[in-house]
Amino acid sequence: MTDTDRAKLRSSLLARRSAFVAGLPPSVRTLAFRALPSPVLARMPPGSRVAIYRAMGSEAPTEALIDFLHERGFKLCLPRLGKTTAEDMEFADWSPDDILVPGQLRIPQPAPQAATVTPDVVLTPLVGFDPALNRIGHGAGYYDRAFAKLPNALRIGMAWSCQMVDALPIQPWDVPLHMLFTEQSVIEGEAA
Template sequence: MTDKHELRSAARRLRKRLAETDPSAAVRAAGHVDALPAGLTVALYQAMGSELDTDALSVALEAAGRRLCLPVVLQRDAPMIFRAWSPGEPLELDVAGCPAPLPLADAVEPDLILTPLLAFDAFGGRLGQGGGYYDRTFSERPHALRIGFAYAGQAVERLILDAHDIRLHGILTETGYTAFE
């Protein structure tokens, strides 16, 4: 049986290949923004490495009248908070080394949280980087819809989830939006 460390390594290699072979995937995914569930405040992320880029999606969401925010890690073993953000506003690195809004930005509560991932399955399973930031945050915000943002090619048959792994409500890829039961 493959452990999560090996699965993450293989998923990172696959995602890197997908990013290299399909550079327009993020723009195509942003074209499906109208299919996303309702929610006034939407949390995105600033893509790092081969994560599916959110630039086009942020512009499309803002054009659709949605308020945007980004996650901020203030403590390594705590849930993330969210701060209001619009494309072009300055960012700084948070405790985890991720680009985040400045402390002067308003703290907000998202209705929808779009999350990066390494792999997903048709049952809402999500394989993240392994830091637990999103799972801790999801458990603190059960009202927020959890949507993965990924390449369609990151789908796997079935992920084995641990007790602390929290399922997604849906996935947005370059091929469209899919809600999970």
């Protein structure tokens, strides 16, 4: 699959996700992703450091999960991008009371003085996924590079059910997830 084909697939999946979320009743949007499903929570050691993201647009929402994790004593961190697109993403210590600053692409992130940390679990956003737990993101490769540097971290995707496709084109640098959950189900991979 060419880069152009991957870009078209991304565009199609983003449009599908946006339409799906726009069509959800407000009650479903409010209740979805409020807590971690028990199979996911069972895989996360108590007190472990969890990388989570601040949802934007039609991404699977994280606000309630941030509170859920914080209240249960998990240490949180957020992705922090470098100053240029060539720099990799790191994870910075963060708690819900900490102020966020605009980062690259205007994405809110922890301040530069927040300590860089190594997460035990990475809850990751995505554009699409398949039953083999391959994921496609926005195309910059930040999460794939982070996963390669964190081989022992539990990789968990969060997505709406409409983001699933039969199969994704895989690149040599793509790193599959260990598990994924949607508003409807939990999918565990062989590595899980």
